[in-house]
Amino acid sequence: MKVTPWVCRSCLSRFARPLPSHHIRFQSTASTSESVPPALLARARTIAFEHKQLTEKLTDGFDTRAAKKLGEYSAIVNALKEWDKAKESVAELTSLINDPTTDPELLALASDDLGATRTHLVNASQSLTTSLVPIHPFAHLPCLLEIRPGAGGSEAAIFAGDLLRMYQGFCNRNDFRSTLLKYENINGTQEAGVPLSEAVLEIDSENAYGVFRSEAGVHRVQRVPATETKGRTHTSAASVHVLPSLQENSLGENDIEDPESDYYIDPKEVKLEVMRARGAGGQHVNTTESAVRLTHIPTNTTVSMQDSRSQPKNKEKAWVLLRSRLAQTRREKREEEMVAMRRSVVGVARMGRGDKVRTYNWNQQRVTDHRSGTTVHDLDDVMQGGHTLDKVMESVRSWLMEKDVEALLAEEAPTRDVKK
Amino acid sequence: MPRLPTSLLRKAYAIDSLLPPLLGPCRDLNSARNELRWLREHVDKVSRARYTKGGSSAKGGLLRTLVRKRVSGGKPIGAPLQYGLGTEYFGDLEIEVRPGVLIPRPETAASVTHLTRLVRDARELPTELRILDLCTGTGCIPLLFHDVFYSVRSDVELRFLGVDISSKAIALANRNLQRLRRSKKYVHKGVTEFMLADVLVNPFADRARRPDEPLPLKSALNFNKKRVFWDILVSNPPYISPSAFRTTTARSVRGFEPRLALVPPGEAGRSDTEQGDAFYPMLLVAAIDAEVKIVLLEVADLDQAYRVARMAQGMQVYDGIEIWRDQPDQAHDGSSQPSSEFPIIGQGNGRSVLCWRGPGALWLGKNNGEASNAGPLVQKPYSELDSVSKPEAVHSSLHPESFMQMQGGRRNV
Numbered sequence A: 001m002k003v004t005p006w007v008c009r010s011c012l013s014r015f016a017r018p019l020p021s022h023h024i025r026f027q028s029t030a031s032t033s034e035s036v037p038p039a040l041l042a043r044a045r046t047i048a049f050e051h052k053q054l055t056e057k058l059t060d061g062f063d064t065r066a067a068k069k070l071g072e073y074s075a076i077v078n079a080l081k082e083w084d085k086a087k088e089s090v091a092e093l094t095s096l097i098n099d100p101t102t103d104p105e106l107l108a109l110a111s112d113d114l115g116a117t118r119t120h121l122v123n124a125s126q127s128l129t130t131s132l133v134p135i136h137p138f139a140h141l142p143c144l145l146e147i148r149p150g151a152g153g154s155e156a157a158i159f160a161g162d163l164l165r166m167y168q169g170f171c172n173r174n175d176f177r178s179t180l181l182k183y184e185n186i187n188g189t190q191e192a193g194v195p196l197s198e199a200v201l202e203i204d205s206e207n208a209y210g211v212f213r214s215e216a217g218v219h220r221v222q223r224v225p226a227t228e229t230k231g232r233t234h235t236s237a238a239s240v241h242v243l244p245s246l247q248e249n250s251l252g253e254n255d256i257e258d259p260e261s262d263y264y265i266d267p268k269e270v271k272l273e274v275m276r277a278r279g280a281g282g283q284h285v286n287t288t289e290s291a292v293r294l295t296h297i298p299t300n301t302t303v304s305m306q307d308s309r310s311q312p313k314n315k316e317k318a319w320v321l322l323r324s325r326l327a328q329t330r331r332e333k334r335e336e337e338m339v340a341m342r343r344s345v346v347g348v349a350r351m352g353r354g355d356k357v358r359t360y361n362w363n364q365q366r367v368t369d370h371r372s373g374t375t376v377h378d379l380d381d382v383m384q385g386g387h388t389l390d391k392v393m394e395s396v397r398s399w400l401m402e403k404d405v406e407a408l409l410a411e412e413a414p415t416r417d418v419k420k
Numbered sequence B: 001m002p003r004l005p006t007s008l009l010r011k012a013y014a015i016d017s018l019l020p021p022l023l024g025p026c027r028d029l030n031s032a033r034n035e036l037r038w039l040r041e042h043v044d045k046v047s048r049a050r051y052t053k054g055g056s057s058a059k060g061g062l063l064r065t066l067v068r069k070r071v072s073g074g075k076p077i078g079a080p081l082q083y084g085l086g087t088e089y090f091g092d093l094e095i096e097v098r099p100g101v102l103i104p105r106p107e108t109a110a111s112v113t114h115l116t117r118l119v120r121d122a123r124e125l126p127t128e129l130r131i132l133d134l135c136t137g138t139g140c141i142p143l144l145f146h147d148v149f150y151s152v153r154s155d156v157e158l159r160f161l162g163v164d165i166s167s168k169a170i171a172l173a174n175r176n177l178q179r180l181r182r183s184k185k186y187v188h189k190g191v192t193e194f195m196l197a198d199v200l201v202n203p204f205a206d207r208a209r210r211p212d213e214p215l216p217l218k219s220a221l222n223f224n225k226k227r228v229f230w231d232i233l234v235s236n237p238p239y240i241s242p243s244a245f246r247t248t249t250a251r252s253v254r255g256f257e258p259r260l261a262l263v264p265p266g267e268a269g270r271s272d273t274e275q276g277d278a279f280y281p282m283l284l285v286a287a288i289d290a291e292v293k294i295v296l297l298e299v300a301d302l303d304q305a306y307r308v309a310r311m312a313q314g315m316q317v318y319d320g321i322e323i324w325r326d327q328p329d330q331a332h333d334g335s336s337q338p339s340s341e342f343p344i345i346g347q348g349n350g351r352s353v354l355c356w357r358g359p360g361a362l363w364l365g366k367n368n369g370e371a372s373n374a375g376p377l378v379q380k381p382y383s384e385l386d387s388v389s390k391p392e393a394v395h396s397s398l399h400p401e402s403f404m405q406m407q408g409g410r411r412n413v
């Protein structure tokens, strides 16, 4: 059980799917890097050591369990071997090149080789990382991005709108299909600068949850609001909430029907209210009343939807949103329980809704992510959802990955010898 | 109608200068915002279309015109939003609407959807199922039945005939059919037709007809070589009595929708109630003539539902009769269910009467019509019925903040 991801196994078997290779770049930053996070490397070495011991044990007599484990480990061990080899070659070539006594012919050869060997190392780093990192069981799903203004009045609401456009720009540029599932601002348009009260953006592409889940949290803005006459800088915030999205295509009927699943909702526990004219109805009245409200009674979770003139459409959207919200709550609860169970949790920062994750500072034209510690300076490009945002998001994903690995190690270390 | 508080108007104005006028017909901020958003979306669409045709794309003017129409239209309360936008949703379908033809109502969509789903789920159906819709208006009922049925099942040929006395309605119904046939999700199966006819006149009445008058239903069927026998009869006929028309209808209904679609014609010696019920005897006779197995008739309220159910019972051919409320797919909450001679299904106001006989029971998923209510007539005194459900005075009828409660999000199959 040592290579299992940190989220429950049954979910994994239910949701894990092989990732198409072109999406792998979203999984970690290792794709462009020659190095492997130290925590990961340490873990790979431990596994390699265990692998060696098991191999020796196997020569003494056959043991099915050991054989099975050996199989599980061999991919990691091979990836580590490749990486060590590539690393060594790069080191050798570099020292040859730097050595003044190297003869010119050899020097030319070595310089020629270095490029190819470097690329090889980058690839090896990537395969080593991906062989080790627990993939979030919902990473492959499309997702819902909910944006709401936090503290700071209408300036917060304006910033919430800015964030929405930032993510929309990001989606357009990266070919993620996105649609506004819900959009409520004060006068119902999408003009820039109009205060936003709530937006739900559905990103209907494979792996969207894996890409966006690290965006969840409180995003803080520091700037002089357009409405500020004295030129003072204000600090306000907007919150971003990311949920895996549950559409028929991302999730089989089974998951919705299966009471064990996070997505299961007993219809009897949901109160449906439709807005309609009170009184006689029918031919007597002709107002357009299409709003729908769903309430999950046990948790008192409500979702209301009124964007569309079609009531069935509003109902459908409301169900999608309710299902996603409940599933998220259930998952968070389970993860919390798991964290509590770990005996020594070192540096596991849970990214909840309450945590400030990033600051956008207009005066200094910078964006700082407080988790990865990354600061970038092209604020405009970030706000347009440009490459600079990619950079920030990637830094968080790789931070998150390291945290996941640390948590995994912390969880396993004390029990390593106790477990069978 | 009570005046709107100034504070509300001021708040609306601060949000958008176009909002305060919409508060009049909408009565609350949320609905007004929704309307303004829908109007804006409509204007965006129109101006985009104009622009691609090379015209100007000025939006402000069009939006203001639409808002003004909604508000004044020459009357104290403005024209229905739907006439301004040109469409209304009926279930999942966007149906074109026009002044002169009644705007389809969500309650009708709810019962037609429910009926269609019941029939759709039947294990055995004839290879051709024929559905007659009398008083078809925009044609919304056959179009929705077609959509809901074929979205799941395609082993049955559906044949629809929609009938209306208004040539405006027939033209619009045909237009709606063409429009849907062009949409991607339309399933090209079955036959849908519309026909001009009068369902109220008796073909044998010795009364001289004017040559431009529509033919009586039976004559029109013969003359146009349409089928004589049908399986299902659906109708949402005019059912409002003259007094209810004055007191119970919203002003935008009274002032802008055709009276022809709402109030049955009067006749010497007819009481107010009898006039409101005028279509049902004719519809029930048409059902017998066409030998239909299922009848679904929309009504104004629970009282009219009882009267119609009793008329149907009097025909002595039905194996079962029940009354549906506005949301027949929702389990009733059990609180205020009056004990009744007919089963009452769902939540909301009394909305329609369902009758079946013979194979109709199986098509509806009834257990061989065992729950029979077509037995001997048990007449209840009218006074008792009155206490069951009094139509509420619905002068300022809209309280959109109040959600009507229902239990259960999904249909219990």
Ligand SMILES: C[S@@+](CC[C@H](N)C(=O)[O-])C[C@H]1O[C@@H](n2cnc3c(N)ncnc32)[C@H](O)[C@@H]1O
Pocket: A283, B101, B102, B103, B104, B105, B108, B134, B135, B136, B137, B138, B139, B140, B141, B163, B164, B165, B166, B169, B197, B198, B199, B200, B201, B236, B237, B238, B239, B260, B261, B262
């Ligand atoms: C309440 S509307 C129903 C329209 C449509 N079925 C719907 O649900 O939206 C009634 C319709 O009956 C039509 N109608 C009125 N008198 C009629 C008659 N004598 N024969 C046939 N149709 C009639 C009107 O033109 C109108 O379209």
